[in-house]
Amino acid sequence: MRVRYLFSSRKTRQIDPFNQHKIAVPKQVSEIIRISDVVLEVLDARFLDETRNKEMEVIIKELNKKVIYVLNKADLVDIVKLKEEAERKELFPYVIISAKKGIGKGTLIERIKIEAKRNIKDKTFKIAHIGIIGYPNTGKSTLINFLTGRKAAGTSRQAGFTKGKKQIRLSKGILLLDTPGVLPEKENSQVSTKDLKKYGRISVETYDKVRDPELIVDSLVKANPGLFESYYKIDARGDSEILIEQLGRRNHFLIKGNLVDTQRTSRLIIKDWQESKVKK
Ligand SMILES: Nc1nc2c(ncn2[C@@H]2O[C@H](COP(=O)(O)OP(=O)(O)OP(=O)(O)O)[C@@H](O)[C@H]2O)c(=O)[nH]1
Ligand SMILES: [Mg+2]
CATH class of the missing domain: 1.10.1580 (Conserved Hypothetical Protein Ylqf; Chain: A; domain 2)
Known part of the structure; x- marks a missing residue:
C-alpha cells in the first residue's frame, strides 16, 4: 500500500528536546541524523574524498539511516568523469547536481521520495524527515533553496555560515533539515x-x-x-x-x-x- 504523508507541524518530530544552543555543533548534527529518515550527505564534486565526513557516516550507519550522496557543484567539473569516480568509489546511491546552476533537481527529488517511502521509520508521523549534512561550504543551504524554489535557507560564500538547525518544508510530507557544516571531530579538536x-x-x-x-x-x-x-x-x-x-x-x-x-x-x-x- 502506498504510504501517504501529511504535513502538519504537530506531527513533526521534536527537534529541540534539550537546550540545543548549549550543545556543540557535531552533537546537533548527530541529533538531526537521529530524527532523520534519510540523510543527504552533500559533497563537493571537486573533492569527493576530502568532503566525506567518515565520523558522521559511522553515526548514520549505527543509527541505521539511509544516506544519499549528493555530489554538488557539478558545474565545476566534468560530469562524465565525476560519474566514473562516484561509481568507482561506490557512493551508492548518489545524485549529481549543481544547486547553483540548476542541474539535477528532478532526479534528486525523485530519489528523496523513493528513499523516504522506503525508510520512514515511524509511520504515525507521516512526514519524512530529510537531514542535510556535510562539510562547511559544500552547498547545503543552496541545495535547500534549489529544491524548494524559495530563498528558505541562508547561504553565503563564507564557510560556517549556517549556525543552527532549520527545517523547511519541501512538499506535503517531506521536511528538509538544514544543519551547520561539520568537520570530523578529530580534525576539529587538533x-x-x-x-x-x-x-x-x-x-x-x-x-x-x-x-x-x-x-x-x-x-x-x-x-x-x-x-x-x-x-x-x-x-x-x-x-x-x-x-x-x-x-x-x-x-x-x-x-x-x-x-x-x-x-x-x-x-x-x-x-x-x-x-x-x-x-x-
Ligand atoms: N559553483 C557552484 N557553487 C555553489 C553550488 N552550490 C553552492 N555553491 C556556492 O557555495 C557557497 C556555499 O554555499 P552554502 O549553501 O552557503 O553552503 P553550506 O553548505 O550551507 O555552508 P555552511 O552553512 O557554511 O556549512 C556559496 O558561495 C554558494 O553560492 C554549486 O552547485 N555550484
Ligand atoms: Mg549553510
Missing part, C-alpha cells in the same frame, strides 16, 4: 598544518578567513605544478614566493616600503582557486 592546507584547498575556510595564506598558496602551487603559473602567466617555476611577488606587483598590492602585500596577494590566489577560476 587542527594540524595539514588540515589547514586542506581547508584552504577545499574552501572549508574561505580565502578571506584562511590562516596562513602564504602557506596555503605554497601547498597549492606544489600540488599543481605549472597550473598557477599558466593561469597568471607568470614564470615562477614552482616557487610560490616568486608567484606572489610578481602577481602582487602586477596588481599594485603594495605596502609601505614598496613591498608586496603577500597576505593580500595570497588571498587573491586562494580566492581564484576556491572559485575554480584556476582549475585542473
Whole structure:
C-alpha cells in the first residue's frame, strides 16, 4: 500500500528536546541524523574524498539511516568523469547536481521520495524527515533553496555560515533539515598544518578567513605544478614566493616600503582557486 504523508507541524518530530544552543555543533548534527529518515550527505564534486565526513557516516550507519550522496557543484567539473569516480568509489546511491546552476533537481527529488517511502521509520508521523549534512561550504543551504524554489535557507560564500538547525518544508510530507557544516571531530579538536592546507584547498575556510595564506598558496602551487603559473602567466617555476611577488606587483598590492602585500596577494590566489577560476 502506498504510504501517504501529511504535513502538519504537530506531527513533526521534536527537534529541540534539550537546550540545543548549549550543545556543540557535531552533537546537533548527530541529533538531526537521529530524527532523520534519510540523510543527504552533500559533497563537493571537486573533492569527493576530502568532503566525506567518515565520523558522521559511522553515526548514520549505527543509527541505521539511509544516506544519499549528493555530489554538488557539478558545474565545476566534468560530469562524465565525476560519474566514473562516484561509481568507482561506490557512493551508492548518489545524485549529481549543481544547486547553483540548476542541474539535477528532478532526479534528486525523485530519489528523496523513493528513499523516504522506503525508510520512514515511524509511520504515525507521516512526514519524512530529510537531514542535510556535510562539510562547511559544500552547498547545503543552496541545495535547500534549489529544491524548494524559495530563498528558505541562508547561504553565503563564507564557510560556517549556517549556525543552527532549520527545517523547511519541501512538499506535503517531506521536511528538509538544514544543519551547520561539520568537520570530523578529530580534525576539529587538533587542527594540524595539514588540515589547514586542506581547508584552504577545499574552501572549508574561505580565502578571506584562511590562516596562513602564504602557506596555503605554497601547498597549492606544489600540488599543481605549472597550473598557477599558466593561469597568471607568470614564470615562477614552482616557487610560490616568486608567484606572489610578481602577481602582487602586477596588481599594485603594495605596502609601505614598496613591498608586496603577500597576505593580500595570497588571498587573491586562494580566492581564484576556491572559485575554480584556476582549475585542473
Ligand atoms: N559553483 C557552484 N557553487 C555553489 C553550488 N552550490 C553552492 N555553491 C556556492 O557555495 C557557497 C556555499 O554555499 P552554502 O549553501 O552557503 O553552503 P553550506 O553548505 O550551507 O555552508 P555552511 O552553512 O557554511 O556549512 C556559496 O558561495 C554558494 O553560492 C554549486 O552547485 N555550484
Ligand atoms: Mg549553510
